[in-house]
Amino acid sequence: MSETTDAALDDFIAAAAAALALSLEAAWKPAITAHLQVTLRLAALVGEFDLPDELEPAPVFEA
Amino acid sequence: MWAWQSAAHIAEAVNAGRTTALAVVEATLKRIETHDGLLNAFTALTPARALARARAIDLSRAQGKIGGPLAGVPFAVKNLFDVAGLPTLAGSKINRTRPAAQRDSPLIARLEAAGAVLVGTLNMGEYAYDFTGENVHYGASCNPHATAHMAGGSSGGSGASVAGGLVPLSLGSDTNGSIRVPSSFCGLFGLKPTYGRLSRAGSFPFVASLDHLGPLARSTLDLALAYDAMQGYDASDPVCVDRPAEPALPGLERGSTGLRVGVAGGYFKRGMSAAAQEAMGRIAKALGASGEIELPEAARARAAAYVVTAAEGATLHLDRLRRHSADFDPAVRDRLIAGAMLPAPLVVRAQKFRRWFRARVLRLFESIDAILAPATPFTAPRLGQQSVLLDGAALPLRPNIGIFTQPISFIGLPVVVVPVPLQPLPIGVQIIAPPWREDVALRIAHSLEKDGVALAPRPPK
Numbered sequence: 001m002s003e004t005t006d007a008a009l010d011d012f013i014a015a016a017a018a019a020l021a022l023s024l025e026a027a028w029k030p031a032i033t034a035h036l037q038v039t040l041r042l043a044a045l046v047g048e049f050d051l052p053d054e055l056e057p058a059p060v061f062e063a
Numbered sequence: 064m065w066a067w068q069s070a071a072h073i074a075e076a077v078n079a080g081r082t083t084a085l086a087v088v089e090a091t092l093k094r095i096e097t098h099d100g101l102l103n104a105f106t107a108l109t110p111a112r113a114l115a116r117a118r119a120i121d122l123s124r125a126q127g128k129i130g131g132p133l134a135g136v137p138f139a140v141k142n143l144f145d146v147a148g149l150p151t152l153a154g155s156k157i158n159r160t161r162p163a164a165q166r167d168s169p170l171i172a173r174l175e176a177a178g179a180v181l182v183g184t185l186n187m188g189e190y191a192y193d194f195t196g197e198n199v200h201y202g203a204s205c206n207p208h209a210t211a212h213m214a215g216g217s218s219g220g221s222g223a224s225v226a227g228g229l230v231p232l233s234l235g236s237d238t239n240g241s242i243r244v245p246s247s248f249c250g251l252f253g254l255k256p257t258y259g260r261l262s263r264a265g266s267f268p269f270v271a272s273l274d275h276l277g278p279l280a281r282s283t284l285d286l287a288l289a290y291d292a293m294q295g296y297d298a299s300d301p302v303c304v305d306r307p308a309e310p311a312l313p314g315l316e317r318g319s320t321g322l323r324v325g326v327a328g329g330y331f332k333r334g335m336s337a338a339a340q341e342a343m344g345r346i347a348k349a350l351g352a353s354g355e356i357e358l359p360e361a362a363r364a365r366a367a368a369y370v371v372t373a374a375e376g377a378t379l380h381l382d383r384l385r386r387h388s389a390d391f392d393p394a395v396r397d398r399l400i401a402g403a404m405l406p407a408p409l410v411v412r413a414q415k416f417r418r419w420f421r422a423r424v425l426r427l428f429e430s431i432d433a434i435l436a437p438a439t440p441f442t443a444p445r446l447g448q449q450s451v452l453l454d455g456a457a458l459p460l461r462p463n464i465g466i467f468t469q470p471i472s473f474i475g476l477p478v479v480v481v482p483v484p485l486q487p488l489p490i491g492v493q494i495i496a497p498p499w500r501e502d503v504a505l506r507i508a509h510s511l512e513k514d515g516v517a518l519a520p521r522p523p524k
Binding site for chain 1: 272360362363366367369370373381384385388393394396397398400401402403404405409410411412413414415416417418419421462
């Protein structure tokens with residue numbers, strides 16, 4: 001998965017904030033962007049791992 | 064005189080009539096008042112109910128009734144547990160305006176039914192999204208072994224109060240490591256039970272898929288006493304599994320001989336400080352554990368836990384982020400906002416991966432009884448520290464504290480952290496058992512404690 005460009009991520013954060021009715025102050029933006037970049041990178045690490053279609057997610061989980 | 068006594072010793076003394084619950088509780092409250100200024104472990108004391116409860120225990124004994132296994136034992140809880148008459152803060156400023164809890168959480172009620180006495184509530188990282196024990200609203204919980212250092216989080220007060228000799232027993236919560244990290248940094252025994260073992264009802268949640276509750280103590284016997292007292296099905300927590308209580312105490316003295324113990328390799332060998340390596344070496348040697356066990360795709364498991372945490376934590380707090388954003392710790396707020404923006408497929412994918420990882424790790428337990436892994440990569444950092452040097456690279460501190468705990472709680476395995484009393488600061492090792500085998504982890508921890516390899520060290524005066 002390619003790295004999202006800074007401009008694209010800025011647009012995404014603005015659009016997501018509007019869709020979620022979250023009002024963001026400009027000063028928060030760098031930290032939110034940094035956290036989202038880290039989380040997307042980690043999500044990509046999970047996403048690139050092949051899993052069978054039949055595998056059930058584990059939202060309700062028994063150890 | 065009761066400050067450093069174990070829960071087991073206190074209960075035995077109260078039940079034998081050598082002291083009273085009232086004397087123990089009065090001494091405890093006094094010690095908290097005089098010593099907590101340095102540690103900042105408590106956010107509220109409950110002296111009226113504690114003294115009334117202690118008097119009731121003493122009256123019951125005077126009437127010839129047999130006391131419980133925790134008779135007169137003072138304990139305290141992370142302030143995300145409901146305590147009747149108090150708002151459940153969960154480390155936040157926002158929750159101060161919540162109505163007071165109507166009743167105690169079931170785990171508090173069960174400990175008190177066994178004779179224990181709640182003396183107060185404990186500091187924690189805001190909404191449990193934390194590994195440091197720092198808190199912008201209430202100040203940091205300080206490490207009793209070196210007060211300029213972190214107690215660990217998010218159950219910071221749970222670690223500081225027990226390691227500082229204020230109480231022998233505390234309760235914390237663990238979503239990604241929040242019992243195990245303070246246990247490691249403060250040099251304590253901590254138990255994160257199997258996911259679904261202990262009721263989470265009456266506690267403020269964080270990540271429903273990953274939240275656990277459990278005890279911290281200075282001995283394995285005290286952990287087992289508390290754990291056994293809290294077991295049992297509770298329909299008010301939909302995750303709590305309906306299975307009979309399986310007390311750990313009866314098998315605690317069985318020793319570790321005959322148990323097959325492996326050392327987590329690969330991912331768990333990287334990024335360890337010299338202290339973590341030393342602690343792992345001592346524990347592995349004492350148990351004769353030489354074989355390495357590879358938990359497949361552990362880095363991905365940690366990543367998936369991170370993703371699930373971000374998304375579910377954000378979901379929980381979305382309305383508060385809309386209405387009270389200025390009242391959050393800014394660091395917590397920004398992480399939660401980022402989590403709210405995660406596209407759904409990435410989160411569902413992480414949940415699918417959890418199923419895969421669980422199946423693969425359970426297979427390992429067909430040929431092994433327990434796995435050792437470091438609890439934290441390093442000893443307690445200094446308060447305010449932002450980065451750490453690992454394998455020659457400067458890395459951001461916060462996200463790296465939980466790298467060894469996150470893959471384990473991700474699939475709900477039971478873990479006992481044992482403290483290794485290194486100088487100048489202790490550090491913990493995880494003893495990881497198969498689901499529902501807390502007894503195995505506690506038994507191994509107890510044998511290490513008896514051999515003197517694991518020990519909750521008393522801080523310098």
